Amino acid sequence: MKAYRIAALAVAASLMSALAYAQAKPEQQIEYRQSAMTVTARSVGVLSAMAKGDIPFNKDVAQQHAALIASISDLPLTAGAFGPGTDKGAPTKADPKVWSEADKFKAGYDKFIQAAKAMPAAAVDQKSLQAALGNLGKTCKGCHDDYRQK
Amino acid sequence: MKAYRIAALAVAASLMSALAYAQAKPEQQIEYRQSAMTVTARSVGVLSAMAKGDIPFNKDVAQQHAALIASISDLPLTAGAFGPGTDKGAPTKADPKVWSEADKFKAGYDKFIQAAKAMPAAAVDQKSLQAALGNLGKTCKGCHDDYRQK
Numbered sequence: 001m002k003a004y005r006i007a008a009l010a011v012a013a014s015l016m017s018a019l020a021y022a023q024a025k026p027e028q029q030i031e032y033r034q035s036a037m038t039v040t041a042r043s044v045g046v047l048s049a050m051a052k053g054d055i056p057f058n059k060d061v062a063q064q065h066a067a068l069i070a071s072i073s074d075l076p077l078t079a080g081a082f083g084p085g086t087d088k089g090a091p092t093k094a095d096p097k098v099w100s101e102a103d104k105f106k107a108g109y110d111k112f113i114q115a116a117k118a119m120p121a122a123a124v125d126q127k128s129l130q131a132a133l134g135n136l137g138k139t140c141k142g143c144h145d146d147y148r149q150k
Numbered sequence: 151m152k153a154y155r156i157a158a159l160a161v162a163a164s165l166m167s168a169l170a171y172a173q174a175k176p177e178q179q180i181e182y183r184q185s186a187m188t189v190t191a192r193s194v195g196v197l198s199a200m201a202k203g204d205i206p207f208n209k210d211v212a213q214q215h216a217a218l219i220a221s222i223s224d225l226p227l228t229a230g231a232f233g234p235g236t237d238k239g240a241p242t243k244a245d246p247k248v249w250s251e252a253d254k255f256k257a258g259y260d261k262f263i264q265a266a267k268a269m270p271a272a273a274v275d276q277k278s279l280q281a282a283l284g285n286l287g288k289t290c291k292g293c294h295d296d297y298r299q300k
Contacts, residue, residue, distance in 0.1 A: 039222065039225070061228070064228070065229075067217070067220075067221035068218075070217075070221075071214070071220075071222075072222070075218060078214070079192055
């Protein structure tokens with residue numbers, strides 16, 4: 001338990017270092033989070049097409065897109081994309097609640113990260129992919145409903 | 151040898167399926183490739199800061215960014231980002247040579263992909279990271295010099 005807490009503290013400290021480094025300007029943080037969403041959406045789209053049978057399931061391609069979704073999922077939170085003051089600075093659909101309800105926003109994001117990290121293990125056949133994408137989709141919708149403006 | 155060729159053909163066929171699916175509009179392809187570059191650049195920036203000692207080397211954070219660079223590296227080529235007719239449709243710095251010298255462009259991109267895929271194994275200590283980033287940087291510069299307009 002003690003070892004776990006020390007490890008957790010070390011990770012938190014390191015993330016703060018990365019954050020401190022990545023004190024990108026508001027417009028850069030907005031561009032970064034929008035870019036992360038754009039690349040994630042494309043990969044979700046390809047996997048959804050495979051899950052629905054619109055294109056043939058192909059494990060190699062599925063693994064590529066699943067790896068992208070998993071690896072990018074937490075970076076907007078840890079690498080500086082929703083920092084203080086980034087509710088403006090460039091056109092953004094992020095709702096002010098992202099910052100006024102920061103804990104709740106982070107809790108929703110964490111659910112997405114968990115579902116995203118499960119994608120590589122699931123992208124091995126069409127049936128597993130369907131189930132994992134269903135879970136992932138719920139976490140996308142959860143945050144978009146509450147924190148993305150129309 | 152024969153098995154290898156059959157496997158290569160299967161991969162090529164599957165990539166074409168993904169490409170056929172991902173016949174995104176020119177402006178979507180341009181947005182996708184620019185987004186991929188934006189997220190890659192951020193991760194390269196964090197790793198460079200660690201390699202230079204501007205921030206402490208942290209293996210967990212380094213692994214996150216290395217995984218992103220590796221997993222996104224080939225998607226712009228395979229998921230539809232430099233398709234025919236995407237030299238226009240939205241503001242872009244891509245040089246027309248991307249399409250007029252397609253084979254040479256792809257050969258340069260393949261060098262980047264190879265260096266990118268080597269990042270996770272190298273992001274284990276500062277020294278290995280420095281060497282791998284040096285290789286990666288050369289492949290970035292190679293394409294940017296030739297195929298990105300000022």
